[in-house]
Amino acid sequence: MPQHLKRLIGVFAVFIILFLILHYLLTPSSFGELGHYRAKAIPENAFKELHYAGSEQCSKCHEDIRKDKAIGFHAKLKCEVCHGPGLKHALYAGQFKAGQLPDSLLLYKPAERKDCAICHQFNAARLKIQFDTINTSMIHQINAIEHNPFDKITKVEFKCIECHNPHQP
Amino acid sequence: MEQHLQDLYEVLSKVDGYVYPNEIELNWSILIVLYPYITGLVAGAFILASLERIFKVHILKPTYGIALLTAFSFMLVATMPLISHLGKPFRAYEIMITPHSSSAMAIFGFVYLWYLMVVLLLEIWFDYRRDMIIWAQETTGVKRFLYRVLSLWTTDISPKAVALDNRIGYIVTVIGIPSAFLLHGYVGFIFGSIKANPWWSTVLMPVIFLFSAIVSGIALVMLIYILLTKVRKLKIDMECLDTIAKYLFYILIIDFVLEGLDQIHRIYEAEESFEVLHKLVFGKLFFTLFFMQGLFGTILPLLTLGTFQFYKPKEKIRKIIYLAISALILIGVFFMRWNVVIGGQLFSKSFYGYTSFKTGMIGSEGYLMAAVWLIVPFIILSFLLWLLPPWKKKEELPETQGL
Amino acid sequence: MRPAKPKVSRRDFFKAGTIIVGGIAVASAFTPYDAVLIAAEKPKKGKWYGIGIDINKCIGCGKCASACKLENNVPKAPFYFRSWVEQYTIKNDGTIIVESPNGGIDGFKQSVPTNEIFKSFFVPKMCNHCAKSPCVQVCPVGATFETPEGIVLVDENYCIGCRYCVQACPYGCRYIHPDKGTVDKCTLCIHRLVKGLQPACFEICPTEARIFGDLNDPESKLNYFLKNHTCMVIKPHLNTGSKLFYNALSSEVR
Structure with missing residues (x-):
């Protein structure tokens, strides 16, 4: 084989080896475990901040209103439909006395x-x-x-x- | 950011009918118009070069080198509009690292690399190796060094080695033709495979893209050839130009027939999406489709080139007309890409309405960026023409045996 | 003169015939031709989430759309929605009017006088979590995918923002997040699912028009809903394997 072909093939070989090394180094760790994606992306998506608490949380403190509601037309209506997301409120409002809640914890009325x-x-x-x-x-x-x-x-x-x-x- | 939102509110006020809320923003704009356009120029220019080399249309000899270098310089830039359009441009490497086998765009990365490295680079290298070695002996300084590096410090210019180069170059070109078809057919497939979009989703899309690509590439080489001889104050080879025009005419006919077929088929089948597309064509796309692409980009060149097959005016006039025709075709094909890419996003996938197009001047989405990616290939081309002037190539050996 | 017959004896003929026919018979016994078409394959084990929406029950309050934006920090501008509500109004003369002002978050105003209305209804829209997602198919890098539980998710740390999936989604359920530069879409509130809660839009729906459940669980509310209603997906001809089933879906809805 002539010298210049050898050199050319050498250049291509270097290129391909470089590509393979980069391929090895840059492929994310959990890629391909479950399919053609990063398996870690599932937990990344699954651990995000929540905002809506669910009405079970509300009746823990506001049992009176739940009872009120239970006999009316709005019995099936969840609290957060009208009052907006209340997880922060549900978590932290208990630390404050009634009427002294900071604005950030107040829900929409x-x-x-x-x-x-x-x-x-x-x-x-x-x-x-x-x-x-x-x-x-x-x-x-x-x-x-x-x-x-x-x-x-x-x-x-x-x-x-x-x-x-x-x-x- | 603020500007972007303002633009969107302006578009929102101009929405006709109903579009899904996420469709108000046009996701692919001018840069994605450029991407198939530039790729098409590459494929077309290469096909012209291979006409000379493979199909032995030796009359095209003066354009062979130009076509090859044009293809190469546009190829280097072909993916840049796409990359600069990405939301995360620095993650672009992922397409090569974890390509998704079912994605047309991912496989394009490899088709591109194959075409750039194995076809264009190799063909040019084998074509110029002998000359680069000779030029390295004749020049000094940086240029000499560049020739040395580019020829990989090889020195063998024995008739045997050159004959081998020719032979390999020939094989590469043979491989190159289907590769060029693949390259641009693939770009068409990126659009043609989107079943959600009835304006794109047609089996003919890759073929239409391919033939309009060949048309645009040939027109580009024709334009560059005319301008280049003007700049170098040489006498133009009219016979060569007439031959290019002849091929341009034939392929333009095929292109026109294919696109017509696509539209007739669409009209005759008149599927669910027909009404919304009909209004689109006669509304927001009317000017760009019927005038820019249809009349100026196709019909006018077709009639002129057709007439030239029977009646040839004086050389001087013919030259000017060729110049005008090639420019018109280039504009026409650009608007063909525009009508596909932008047109495909102007109507809602609910088929109940239309959004409008507004490109910000600033930022990666603007015309400025698009202009840059259209000018850069010409800068690369001038550099390549300076470094590897095809007209300075030493007379090759007489047809080597074994070809 | 007659052309010479090829020399194939009867014995050879039967021999060859037996081998071919027998071969086909044996092969087909191993791979029987299955004429039953399955619309969408689902895993045999584990959860396989689906969604049901009862158009008859939807009152177009838009609470689902606003809850989605609040729960998932979706940009407030009216160009970015993971979930929205459309009002379809068919006039007596057959004109179809579709509206979704701010995705329905601010409520709907009836734009056509009542006496001109032939019928009108609301259609809540969201990601269909297709089993054969066109968006997943086209992603060049594998940044969007279907989880083993049938949720179509986006890997925002890997997405390159090429917007190909936005083009490929027939339902317009994806957008480019203006701050992140990556694509964003409904996650079926997977962050709530792992905590044992319902997705926000299902949690909030005042008329329980939205039913969420496991298609693999024969006892689930969703399967009960699917059994007892005539359900349909949007754009069935595109064969996306959509898992969002609507009751009382009109043909005008696209």
Whole structure:
């Protein structure tokens, strides 16, 4: 074989060996254990911060409200649907006295008409709800603009919760 | 970042109908238009070079070296638009380290490497080795050193060694033709294999990409050849130019027929996505598809080149027309890529609406970046033409036996 | 003159015939031709998560979409959603209107007068966790994958941000995280699953329109739901092996 071919093959060999070394060094450790991916990516995805606590956590302290709710239309509604994610609250609020919670631990208290309207505003798509036999309730729909909008004398806007107890509407 | 969000809000206000919320942002923009465009130029230029070498169209001799060097300089840049478009460019090496065998994009990495290293590099090396050794003796300084390094410090220019070089170069070119087809067909497959997108998902996509690639590559070499002879103040080889134009004409016909077939098939089958695509073609893509790609990029060159097969005007006029035609074809093929890549993202996969396109000027997504990746290959090409001028090659030995 | 017959005796013919026919018979006994098509293969052991959504029950409150953003720190801007709700309104003249203002997080306003509406319904959308995911198929580096439990995840420490998977997803369920530069999508709240909790959108749904469960467990709520309803996946012709099953899915939904 002529000299120049040998050199050329040598260059290619060096290149391929270099590639193989890099391939060995750069392949992540858990790659290919379960499939064509890093198996470690599963635990990495699985250990992230939680925000929603689940309603079982709520009734640990707020048993009274759970009882209140249990006999009303909102019995099946989870607390965090209206009050927002509450894991931090559930974990740390117990350390503080009632009324002294720092803002970061306070949960949202929906009081405005728009908060209720998000579910109860009339919408044609909400008409045909046929709950199965276990769930006989229908969702109540109102026109949030026309439904008792304000006090006829003082002209102050009514809030839904002035007439309806949200936990027992 | 803020600018990006502002752009998105602007696009949101322009959405027609309904698009999935994640579709408002166009994920592949101008840089991904460039990627198949540049890769196509490589494949096309190489096919032209192989016409001379394999199919013995010796009349194309003046463009052989130019075509080869053009292919090489564009090849070096071909993946850069793709890499600079990545969200994490420094992780690009992962494509080579853990390529996913079912991903068209991953296998492209190897097809690219194969083509760059085994086809282009080898062909050029075997083609120029003898000359580099001779030039190394004639020059001094850095240039001499470069020739020495590039020829791997070899000295053997005996007729036997040169004949061997020729033979291997020939074999490499033979391997190179299917490789060029593979390279660009593969780019088409990257789009054609996306079943979620009816504008892309067609079996013809790789073939269409391939032929438009050959068209654009030939047009590019033609343009460079005309400009180069102008710069070097030489008399242009009209016969060679006419032959290139002839091949350009034939392949343009195939390209046109294929693309037409694709559209006719789409119209006739009129599947679920037909309405949304119909409105897209006559709406947001109207100008780029019918005018830039269709009229200027295909019909006009086709008619002109067709006429030239029967009637040839004076050389001077013909030269100018060839220059214009090659530029038009290059623009037309660019817009073909544009219509595929951008067009494929303008309509929602829900088939209920359209988003719009807005490219920021700054940042890796901008026109600036795109312009850079279009200019760099020309800089590389000028360097290569300085280092390895095909016109200074010593007369080769008479046809060696064994070829 | 007749051409000479090839010299094949009857004996040879039967011999060869017996070998061929017998060979095929024996081979087919080992690999019987299975004419039963399985829509999506699932592992025999372990969990295999799936999702059910009852369109009849969805009231379009958008709580799932907002809960998803809060639970998973999804960017607030209305271009990034792991979970969103669409309202379909079909008018009496047949026009189809689809809306999803801010993914439904701020609630829906009925944009068509009631007397013009033929029918209207909400469709919550999220990752289908396909068993034959087109997004996983195209990922060049293996940064997105299906876990053995059937959850399609993204490895954000390995993703190169090429956006090929975003193009390949027929359901528009992926986006590029604007800060990270990598792709982001629904993880089926795997961080909640490992703690024994439901994914946030299932936890929060006020009408229990969302059912989550193990397709491998014959007693699961999801299998009960699938047995008792006429369920359908979106874009079945794409054969993605979608594991998001809708009850009462209209043909307009895409």
